[in-house]
Amino acid sequence: MSAALRSRPTLKTLLFKAGFAFSVFVLVSPAILVFLWMLSLSFKNEVDNTAWPPVFIPNPPTLANYVEVFARNNFLLYLWNSILVTGGAVLVGLLVGVPAGYGIARSKSAKFAILILIARMTPALSYLIPLFMAFQWMGLVGTIPALLITHLVITIPIIVWIMIGYFENIPAELEDAALVDGCTPWQSFRYIAFPLARPGLVVGGILAFIFSWNNFIFSVVLGGKTTRTLPSAIYNVLTFEQISWGPLAAAALLVTLPVLLLTVLAQREIVAGLSAGGLKDG
Amino acid sequence: MSDSSAGAALAAKHLPPAAGAGKPYDFSRKYWVFAVPATVIILAVIVFPWVFTVFMSVQDWKIGGGTEFVGLENFRTLAQDQRFRDSLWITLWFTVLAVVAPIVLGTFAALVFHREFPFRGILRTVFVMPMMATPVAVSLVWKMMFHPQLGVLNYLLSLVGIPPSAWVFSPDTVIPTLVMVEVWHWTPLVMLIVLGGLAGLPKEPYESAVIDGANEWHMFRFITLPLLWPYIMIALVIRTIDALKVFDIIFVISEGGPGTASETLNIFLYLQAFQFYKIGYASAVVVIFFFIIVMLSLLLLYVRQKSKWNA
Numbered sequence: 001m002s003a004a005l006r007s008r009p010t011l012k013t014l015l016f017k018a019g020f021a022f023s024v025f026v027l028v029s030p031a032i033l034v035f036l037w038m039l040s041l042s043f044k045n046e047v048d049n050t051a052w053p054p055v056f057i058p059n060p061p062t063l064a065n066y067v068e069v070f071a072r073n074n075f076l077l078y079l080w081n082s083i084l085v086t087g088g089a090v091l092v093g094l095l096v097g098v099p100a101g102y103g104i105a106r107s108k109s110a111k112f113a114i115l116i117l118i119a120r121m122t123p124a125l126s127y128l129i130p131l132f133m134a135f136q137w138m139g140l141v142g143t144i145p146a147l148l149i150t151h152l153v154i155t156i157p158i159i160v161w162i163m164i165g166y167f168e169n170i171p172a173e174l175e176d177a178a179l180v181d182g183c184t185p186w187q188s189f190r191y192i193a194f195p196l197a198r199p200g201l202v203v204g205g206i207l208a209f210i211f212s213w214n215n216f217i218f219s220v221v222l223g224g225k226t227t228r229t230l231p232s233a234i235y236n237v238l239t240f241e242q243i244s245w246g247p248l249a250a251a252a253l254l255v256t257l258p259v260l261l262l263t264v265l266a267q268r269e270i271v272a273g274l275s276a277g278g279l280k281d282g
Numbered sequence: 283m284s285d286s287s288a289g290a291a292l293a294a295k296h297l298p299p300a301a302g303a304g305k306p307y308d309f310s311r312k313y314w315v316f317a318v319p320a321t322v323i324i325l326a327v328i329v330f331p332w333v334f335t336v337f338m339s340v341q342d343w344k345i346g347g348g349t350e351f352v353g354l355e356n357f358r359t360l361a362q363d364q365r366f367r368d369s370l371w372i373t374l375w376f377t378v379l380a381v382v383a384p385i386v387l388g389t390f391a392a393l394v395f396h397r398e399f400p401f402r403g404i405l406r407t408v409f410v411m412p413m414m415a416t417p418v419a420v421s422l423v424w425k426m427m428f429h430p431q432l433g434v435l436n437y438l439l440s441l442v443g444i445p446p447s448a449w450v451f452s453p454d455t456v457i458p459t460l461v462m463v464e465v466w467h468w469t470p471l472v473m474l475i476v477l478g479g480l481a482g483l484p485k486e487p488y489e490s491a492v493i494d495g496a497n498e499w500h501m502f503r504f505i506t507l508p509l510l511w512p513y514i515m516i517a518l519v520i521r522t523i524d525a526l527k528v529f530d531i532i533f534v535i536s537e538g539g540p541g542t543a544s545e546t547l548n549i550f551l552y553l554q555a556f557q558f559y560k561i562g563y564a565s566a567v568v569v570i571f572f573f574i575i576v577m578l579s580l581l582l583l584y585v586r587q588k589s590k591w592n593a
Contacts, residue, residue: 020399027391028405030466031412037434038423054434096319103316112317114583119328121579123527125548126568129555130331130338153327156320185312214416216530221556231418235534245426252419263414267407270414274474 041249042066049245065246069254072247077226078233081144085229086212088148093155093208098201101163102189106172113164120157127153128221135222142224150218155208162207162273166200167193203273206266210259230255332572338565349562356566366567368542369550372457373526376546379461380468380525385518387465388472389510395473396480413470421534424463425450428535450536453543460544463531468524472517479513512588519582523575547571
């Protein structure tokens with residue numbers, strides 16, 4: 001009797017465990033499939049890449065695709081463009097966005113916060129028509145500064161939004177004492193609030209970097225032949241030169257690699273930022 | 283001289299008139315100064331485009347051509363433009379699928395990843411990676427996987443005895459296929475939001491439920507789900523906004539085709555503006571689009587407020 005009682009839950013537990021393991025497998029395998037296939041395509045020669053049935057494991061693996069990416073295309077130039085545009089936009093975003101987040105949090109300006117939220121939600125494409133006209137008028141279409149300025153549309157709202165959340169969580173009482181002692185608001189920001197909100201700066205900077213790096217459409221419209229960023233560069237490689245699968249997969253992998261590495265290294269910060277920016281506070 | 287007197291003046295200005303009055307010094311009016319640089323940039327790159335777009339939407343304006351005030355003519359033409367109306371339906375269809383599937387899957391994934399199991403950290407990172415990956419790069423790989431003759435997906439289907447699919451190369455399957463890519467991309471975001479909700483759940487209701495003899499399903503149905511509801515609602519609104527704006531994956535994988543079978547609002551907008559150079563007409567589309575987004579953003583704020591009260 002007691003044995004029967006004990007064995008039933010055990011069977012149930014076993015079934016639950018099997019079902020649970022299966023669920024994990026089903027959830028994770030699509031991500032693994034796509035990334036591994038990308039990796040596999042990039043290390044195989046052209047014959048294997050177009051073979052049927054498909055060859056899964058490169059045998060022998062070849063670096064030829066990567067060599068071709070660097071040799072035949074201006075990959076390094078586009079990489080440099082991406083670094084300039086994204087790096088610049090994140091830097092400017094942090095410089096103006098962190099104090100702005102502080103100001104909005106301390107003055108409790110709900111209207112400003114709503115403006116930032118709507119700016120974050122508006123489709124990037126809708127900014128592009130007026131900005132394109134403006135840059136055309138100024139003769140800036142196809143230049144790095146035009147791209148950098150446009151990328152501020154991505155970086156500033158997300159950094160301000162995240163910083164509002166972080167500064168709101170710093171109790172104002174900490175600063176009150178300093179202010180009463182005759183410290184200016186700037187000093188209070190610089191020496192009290194800013195050091196405490198530094199994790200927010202890391203989170204905001206990382207997310208702004210990722211979204212700016214991944215942006216495609218701005219460079220499609222505003223980038224010139226030598227000034228486009230990586231995502232639109234690989235897209236153009238595909239359509240205009242009809243290059244084969246191996247080099248294309250290698251290029252795609254190289255483009256997304258910095259972002260994926262950042263995701264793995266800073267997973268904790270990203271998760272914190274997305275939940276802070278997505279729902280909590282601010 | 284200036285140093286000490288300035289310091290004295292500063293002190294006189296900032297010292298509370300009567301020490302021990304008990305009221306903290308109020309600096310709140312000065313804090314807007316911190317937002318000035320950002321405000322200047324936001325006015326230039328965000329607010330100016332909004333205003334200029336509204337202005338352009340009532341003009342007949344072509345790149346390189348003249349401009350003429352036409353009132354609401356662009357909106358009237360849009361209402362009769364079959365291609366625009368089709369794109370609205372396609373967007374709606376895409377959005378419904380690309381919201382419901384990630385919400386269900388993401389909530390399920392959150393429940394799974396909320397439990398302790400071996401390699402949870404690594405597997406969760408892998409699960410979150412699609413969300414961060416560069417959409418264009420990943421879309422190129424999907425495009426190769428969808429290849430009707432040589433694509434790996436049709437091979438995998440053949441392994442389990444399913445006939446090959448036309449994927450994005452048929453008007454019938456293109457939308458569900460693109461939704462699949464979108465689900466792959468954005469289910470992790472739903473998972474993270476719901477996971478955040480799970481982490482903050484109180485323990486007490488479960489303890490009393492166990493005492494009352496509730497089983498796992500009852501606890502999920504009557505405790506977990508109601509408590510998670512605000513988070514699911516937030517994910518729902520964010521997902522709706524994102525799905526309405528979908529661009530990169532469609533632009534790269536199907537280019538709005540075959541024909542116009544996957545031409546969503548954003549793709550239609552892009553073509554009008556940068557293919558046909560109808561700036562005024564495209565701006566009218568943006569105005570309509572913007573109106574929808576603002577409404578949804580306000581809904582999001584409302585839901586967030588509610589979730590704060592509940593949590």
